[in-house]
Amino acid sequence: MDSQQTVDQILKDHVPEELLKKVNKVIYGAEIEEIELPPMDKDLQCELKGYKLPRAKPEEMRAPRIVRVGIIQHGLVLPISDPIKAQRDEIHRKLVRYIEHAAASGVNIVCMQELWTMPMIFCTREKYPWTEFAENALTGPTTELMTKLAVKHGIVIVSAILERDEKNCDIIWNTTVVINADGRVLGKQRKNHIPRNGDFNESTYYMEGNLGHPVFNTTYGKIGVVTCYGRHHPLNWLVYGLNGAEIVFNPSAIVAEQFETLWHVEARCAAISNSYFTCAINRVGTEVYPREFTSGDGKPPHRELGEFFGSSYVTAPNGVRTPSLNRSGDGLLIAELDLNLCRQVKDSWNFPMTRRLDLYSKRLVEAAEPDFEPQIVN
């Protein structure tokens, strides 16, 4: 497969039009309408896609709530061996242009990938110079820059960075900052589940988040954040649903080997199970490190982290999803959502109503005890 080609593209190229409609109905859940968007400046090498997800039925008592989200996947600009500040500043410069284009396209909420200002340095297990990418979540240069953009364009920005909590013993966190359309930092979310597999040695750098599952009531809807590996945990998604989220962003950084299959299943299933929209965003490119590292897989030391495969996409609460962005280059996907659909899907399918929370809360309390006895019939 040309590494740029998604499955969507291959099907488009080879399946006859009439059949493709029917295939897409099963694969995406509906025929997805494209949105016309202003073209990007030619020097920006960035895929641009716009899709309209199905509208809710008209209601008498509520007006439609149409929101445009923009999700951005991107690769590094400078080599990882360059000075830290230069690497970050060049990424800032590039992303400002993408975000401005999103704003010019009518986007209301923008979200980038996990740790969007830096490489995924955890494969190295080295602390310096990499932890110098960490910054104060409220006053650091990235939040400062994003706040200006939010005010200038009246947009919400969801910005996933490496946080240095100087107030509390200099501890590092994997943190997402949510900035409202009026420029207020509404708050932050810390990654709730930390991977300990493959090259993702993140547990060497930070711990599981201690901020719960906040839902931010922004100008354009109630949003939550599931950071990367938290995507594997249905309970994580579930609690955002319980807290009233209408859109949950999943800024991620995952590599193709093994995980590409899961990518197209998990965030989509979460949208279905919880009757909200989900936006899954992955970075792109293969990152090359100055010194060798091992991957705990019996293979020789190497300098390349696996292939981040982009493929960002958006899913509606009824399971209908957009096609993916490409697998290897920068991209901006704009999706038009009708937030009224969340409640209509709940009314129709009754998943929250039939959830039996009382039964499960009791059982989970038992299962969390060290002397838990599973219900096994011999």
Add this chain to the structure above:
Amino acid sequence: MDSQQTVDQILKDHVPEELLKKVNKVIYGAEIEEIELPPMDKDLQCELKGYKLPRAKPEEMRAPRIVRVGIIQHGLVLPISDPIKAQRDEIHRKLVRYIEHAAASGVNIVCMQELWTMPMIFCTREKYPWTEFAENALTGPTTELMTKLAVKHGIVIVSAILERDEKNCDIIWNTTVVINADGRVLGKQRKNHIPRNGDFNESTYYMEGNLGHPVFNTTYGKIGVVTCYGRHHPLNWLVYGLNGAEIVFNPSAIVAEQFETLWHVEARCAAISNSYFTCAINRVGTEVYPREFTSGDGKPPHRELGEFFGSSYVTAPNGVRTPSLNRSGDGLLIAELDLNLCRQVKDSWNFPMTRRLDLYSKRLVEAAEPDFEPQIVN
């Protein structure tokens, strides 16, 4: 789309071989090897497919645990207006032949669709004559017949029927009986989540199950049952995982409109989230009722229940799945599984270890209270 054609088949017909391999790697997670099987008797109009899901790595301390599961999807034999007993007996007769063929193909565990002995009569909201399909789960004719087959072939049978609990006020349940390879009825499971949408007026007939989430330690592995609509509930799947299930069967009866999209996502996501195998089984055909009924969708009264679209499939704990059976005819899908893969995936991806059950059990207890306050940041 020719209603027999699955997406798998359309891709096979149109995508060039080299590209198809790569598409399948993303869609199925791996190239799936077929198993050669003895052919079925020609008069049986039943699709037969065999697949080998990826093996676990060899271990020093455990031998491989290879199990063949057989999942069967099928349609009614006689018209729904025929006498109840005749309808059931003809289905029995047909299914015995399918099960015998599965046994002759080396299958160790067989599972049929939800309420496999009868039509999905709940669209009518009429009690008679339909509730006459209900039978005693331990001593009724279906369990008696299945017990004989289990002993004869040394196979485990998972049999989802309509239960009449004569001992307890004649209450009706949607129940799955699990019969061990030695012919012992190990026990039963009652559907934990009842739909209240579209034509699935099941809450008129029975209540949510009261038997918890039993995992049956059969001759061929630890198995659980998620009945149909329970598939939409991640907590339902989760508790089977906590109770140690290695394979969870999902006998179902769902119609294409809206739900075909979800079908390929949910049982697969459950396998991934819980590090076990899942087997999703749906019935086939359009059932026509003697009297008209309405569907609560503003459309006129009619006699046809929607199209049950088959498409049964099996997923491994690493997300690799088989292609689906066809959309409209009977089918037997045999999948060879290596149960050692469950623990290897847990060791590799650490989903159970990173689950934070303690955090979530506390939060769910709060959320189950009527005065629950969601965590919202304004």
